[in-house]
Amino acid sequence: DRGRLPGAVVPAAAPEAARPGPLDLVRAAFGELLGSVPPADGDFFALGGHSLVAVQLAERLRTRVGVPLTGLDILEHRTPRALATLLASREEERRAALTHTGAPLSGEPRTGTVLLTGATGGVGAAVLQELMAQGRPVRVLVRPESAHLPALHGAEIAEGDLADLDSLQRAVKGVDAVIHAACTFTEHETDVAAMRALLDGWSGGPFVFVSSIDAYGRPPGTEVTEGGPSGAPVSAYGQAKLDCERMLFETAAATGHGPATVVRAPIVWGPHHRLRDQLRWGSTGDLYQAALAGRPIVLPAGGEGEWNGAAWVHSAALARALAVCALPDGPAAGRIVNAITGHVSWAEFGTELIRLLGSAGTVELSPDADPELRRPWHYRAETLAAALRPEPGEDWRSVLAAMVG
Template sequence: MFGVSACIAALGVVVPVLFVPPGADPGHDNHPAAQALRAHPQVADATVRRPAQGPPVAYAVLHDSLGPSGQELMGLLRRSLAPEAVPATVTLLDALPRTAAGPPDHARLPGPSTPSTPTGPRAEAVMESFTALLGLPSSPDDDFFALGGHSLKAVQLAERLRAELGLPLTGLDVLQARTPRALTALLDERAARQSAAKAASKSAPRSRDIRPGTVLVTGATGGVGAFVVRELAAQGRPVLALARPESAHLIATEGVDVIEGDLSDLAGLRNAVAQADAVVHAACTFTRHDVDLAAMETMVDAWRRGPFVFVSSVDAYGHPDTDRVAEESPPHAPVSPYGRAKLDCEALLLRAAGTEGRGGASAVRSPIVWGAHDRLREQLRWGAIGTLYQAAREGRPIELPRPGTGGHPWYGVAWVHAAALARAVAECLDRPVHGVANAAGGHVSWHDLAHDLTELHGTRSDFSETGTTPRDLDHRWHYDSTRLARPLRARQGEDRRTVLAEMIAGMTPGTD
């Protein structure tokens, strides 16, 4: 169903198509990067030069000197544009040189016709990793996927660079920053943020004394974990967040202590669980199921007091033969490897609950999670519904299964707001469900979701219905969520349209 391993697997062949709005002024620079820069409230004007060889180069003029840097604008472009539309650089100018007729005079723009080759240890590591994983030399502007890369290799590339450079990086990052140049720039940006955060933490050191009632949260730098940490901190609960060393600076805040480690560090996991009075396990490798299982086994073995909440997935149900799925329904084949790993982890936890001083256990099965967080935005763009999202963003025709196809009255997707999921998880710490609970906040048909996405993007996709069901749209289940109905009840600003608008706005220059 919506396991990330299955969803990412198809992404290596997705090549987004650039969308140019109909009726655009041909006398103006209509390159998507130029349009995106001009949409930024602090940018007065922008243009993009397309050299004969190499990637495009962007130039921007700010309204005043207090605006964003060129590197900050590059980061916004990487998050909002298709990879092939992202320029190599953004150069800030006091004004754009213009021809007598008015358009920008590209011949008078400063700088070389092609950007210089990235240098330094991060650039060298990226180039070496490209070559090692792809088996052939690459240039700074070669596309990882055009050279034969795929989703699994993207994960391997991210893991290799993360270990070598000590910087946060995921396979989803590689899907967006596909070239050595773009990936090096992204790593440079994260290195600068990491350095600044470490400098700030040295000037204001905090105690690492474990406080009574401390809740250990794994996956705290991910989309779900970040909302869980925020909810627990707002309730005044002491939080111990597990994070890799390269990501620890992202979550160090008042009321939250950080312990370094990850799912493959079993000794570190055992130590972290031993220090806590409750556990929320929200981390997952998504693709390395043996690591996920070993981590859960270690955590359960070290667990000796308090409640334990595991953020699982509706993928554990497999493909039910009914259209409405009750909580704790048995799995129905086929079950994806991701869903099978969730089932196995749940079984380890629920068998141990209540023994040897352990408290109650809850397996909270969530569908797609939406919320204003970069990791969740990446899932919206490239994950389970990424194909639909990209088609809506680019204004391409969209084919949807007709209701009644295959005997099923409805086709669509279950979803939950990350804040509501976090409240449900916190509720389970006080009142464990002693079993499985669903955490679906709502359900939306494919037609309504496609309409929302095109309207929020301002595109005009043509919708059509078909009697066949595309594989990535073959979802027709409603999930009952009675056990956690109270915390899942939507609050102001948590309706579907609002959260989608927030997520899409966060991918647009000038709004995040």
């Protein structure tokens, strides 16, 4: 081996192919969905992106990188450089938090175990906190890349996904109650198939489905009773909720399992980062972005006494209500009920946004406003009124300030 002789020149080994960094991965994924690889500071919207592409991009990157990511994250971090930085920070958080994971799924669950889906979302996180504060054993269905999150500490971990029907069957096996709060929001066939899988594995005990007031569509009149008729048109999202509700009640009637409860919720407000993102980019996103940019917030001009606005619920109040419904003798067993903290007019909402953001924007009334803002409905919520009663700091101005801040 002449290379071992003194003074010999040893040829350098051929370098291994460099593993793409986060920025390269993000730029490549942008290019796959938007048609061309953008510069590091190319803006998602300027490149032709929109909300559906944001969901697709998040799913692609989540799978490749193995850290939590949502479409709303894409909308908040719109350039490849900003998104790569976010992915790197979440990978670091994941490594640092691995010692805080819950117990993996193993054998039979403890007596009284509640299966909770969607535990890392804004609603599910509040429900998990409420159940664990009550000392109830919880099994959470979470994607593998989210199973490390410290918020899950103390829960039993069932790794899975709404699109993985086998994982749903494993997760629901042997539990004594189910709170199904997970939803794709955009892949309605997946949501319906996931409900079918959970019901096929449901062996009894309370099953609580977190539905939406979108299931009411555009109901007649302005006072909406709990479980009242739906009015046309009903959105695809609302129809998927109706389909899941029907499947739940049909299964409960056919098998004798139960009780089954449907809780229809409106906009959910709370301090969780997912709920903050919904405020900025969800159903109230256009109003928020207008206030942030100092543009006029244009609202529908109504007749005298006409009200347009939104029903809302605080995430902590919704969690209390869902926990009560997951008891064998819950007050809403076998029924469709609403979970409403209150109602706020768009004019009040817009004015408060402008104040909180220090915006130069104004609230203007116009017949040309987005017709979707014509929402005159007040939703009744008597059944769960006790659990939904606001606690200190749960008024709409306080929670909105926390979300904006």
